[in-house]
Amino acid sequence: MPTYRRLPVEFVKGQGSWLWDTVGQKYLDALTGIAVCGLGHAHPKIADAICEQAKTLLHTSNLYEIGPQQALADKLTSLSGMQHVFFGNSGAEANEATLKVARLYGNKKGIKNPTVIVTDKSFHGRTIATLSATGNRKVQAGFEPLVSGFRRVPYNDIEAIEAIAKTATNVVAIMVEPVLGEAGVHIPDDDYLTNIRRICDENGWLMMLDEIQTGIARTGKMFAFQHADITPDVMSLAKGLGNGVPIGACLVNGPAADVLGPGNHGSTFGGNFLSTRTALTVLEIIEEQQLVARAASLGESITQKLETAFADLPLVSSVRHKGMMLGIELSQACPNLVEYALDHLLLINCPSETIIRLLPPLTLSDEEADILVTRLYNVLSSYTPA
Ligand SMILES: Cc1ncc(COP(=O)(O)O)c(C=O)c1O
Incomplete structure (x- = not known):
């Protein structure tokens, strides 16, 4: 098409x-394939890892243990200080997992119509839920009815979030990009994430960061949230994690850590041997170099x-x-x-x-x-x- x-x-x-x-x-x-090939093209070590893994084992499904997936989860949790990881195949899928965590977190707390605060000018993906979260009418137009359960605030506007906190009873999370990528590299105030963390703590909301573009060393920290002295409850990754091999990840921590359980979410391909072995190699190279x-x-x-x-x-x-x-x-x-x-x-x-x-x-x-x-x-x- x-x-x-x-x-x-x-x-x-x-x-x-x-x-x-x-x-x-x-x-x-x-441009690196839109922030994907952070280690450049045809990296010999990544090529070797892909070839070796292809000759050994590509896929068995998540019905069985997957060694490189566990190793990658261990590596990502140790790098981020977060607790668990779900693996998918793209950024949009990572954000779908993020939104499902928020919904289930809210519903488990008995909150009717759990709502996620999102921002203007954001980009979260092209699936029906993630385009509904996206702050760009062009991405949404023609795909109505959009998914409900979002409230939109201007980017880099803490007062707008505080105003919602004063009245709303059904907010369960805030989902935000640490730097707006698709909208043209808009960098918020230095204390933006710290203030969001504070508001989330005060209200029992999940702080959910879309680090699909900003993550994996792109902003000069392994994750952009590390520029601030905070840890999010949920973080989505993709793009640079696989250097061109499709992979997405949703990390959870604290109140979000044990929300999803058996049967709540899944993916046939997500976290398979090929993508996780590649991503492990990407992280190794980032450390070595x-x-x-x-x-x-x-x-x-x-x-x-x-x-x-x-x-x-x-x-x-x-x-x-x-x-x-x-x-x-x-x-x-x-x-x-x-x-x-x-x-x-x-x-x-x-x-x-x-x-x-x-x-x-x-x-x-x-x-x-x-x-x-x-x-x-x-x-x-x-x-x-x-
Ligand atoms: C911040 C952000 N979130 C989500 C996405 C969607 O990722 P994907 O295209 O892998 O679904 C992108 C892609 O540009 C992005 O930059």
């Missing part, structure tokens, strides 16, 4: 930060280089970043900028016509970072808005 308006290019090979098209042209990938700290320092240095390069470009208003999630605000609409950058052999993304989003590999070298800055400068300095 034509659900994507695809760009006129087909890649046939990848290596590290680079992609090659069918005629051998080489592109710098500053100290990519959490590298994402923090590289994000900072790329931002400084971009700011210097763009100082004389009126088209650029500002550059913002959290680790290796970068957003560039443009002073006017720049239609077709992604295609124009493609002509300059650079992969970028524009969540709107006035924002560029960069999600480069965490393994980007300093030399490649310089090439990224130069190419983007060349793109923006020669582009003429229509």
Whole structure:
């Protein structure tokens, strides 16, 4: 089905930060399949793990014990300080698990019509429940009736949440992205998550973080919540966890830890040998290469280089970043900028016509970072808005 308006290019090979098209042209990938291939393309250790696992055992189902799944759950819980994990195959599925935890938590407490607070401009997925939670009418339009049980507040607005806390009796959870990804890298106030944690504690609500884009070292911490001194009750992961092999995870802690039990949820493919072995290898590489700290320092240095390069470009208003999630605000609409950058052999993304989003590999070298800055400068300095 034509659900994507695809760009006129087909890649046939990848290596590290680079992609090659069918005629051998080489592109710098500053998007990594939308924050997925954090370790770059064709990583030899990941390729070896996938091959070895494929030759050993791919799938048995969750009716039996799965060694790598348990090992990955142990690793994720130790990294996050959370208690249990459910594995699915995508971000949307991870968020479906999140929403089911919230509903069952509320219903077990005897709360009628349990409601989850969600924010404007959020993106949580394309399934019926997750698009209902998403704060973007474009994603929802035409799919009514939407799933009920959500209340929406502006992003980064603690007062709006406190106002609901004063009157509402059926709220059971808040679901929020630590940094808005799909909306264009919007970074909330430093105390946003701490305040949400406080309000959740005061009201017995679950704090549920969608870390599908921000998790797995992307923001310069293994999980974005680690920038604040808090732990969420529920966290969803996907994207960077598998470096291209589909996997999603929903982690639970504290009051959310023992909500789901046998028969409450499931997945045929979720947590199989292939995806969990791959994700374990991803986490091993991140540790070996100290990519959490590298994402923090590289994000900072790329931002400084971009700011210097763009100082004389009126088209650029500002550059913002959290680790290796970068957003560039443009002073006017720049239609077709992604295609124009493609002509300059650079992969970028524009969540709107006035924002560029960069999600480069965490393994980007300093030399490649310089090439990224130069190419983007060349793109923006020669582009003429229509
Ligand atoms: C924050 C966030 N949540 C959920 C999703 C949905 O993930 P998936 O496309 O794997 O279903 C995305 C995907 O862009 C995302 O960025």
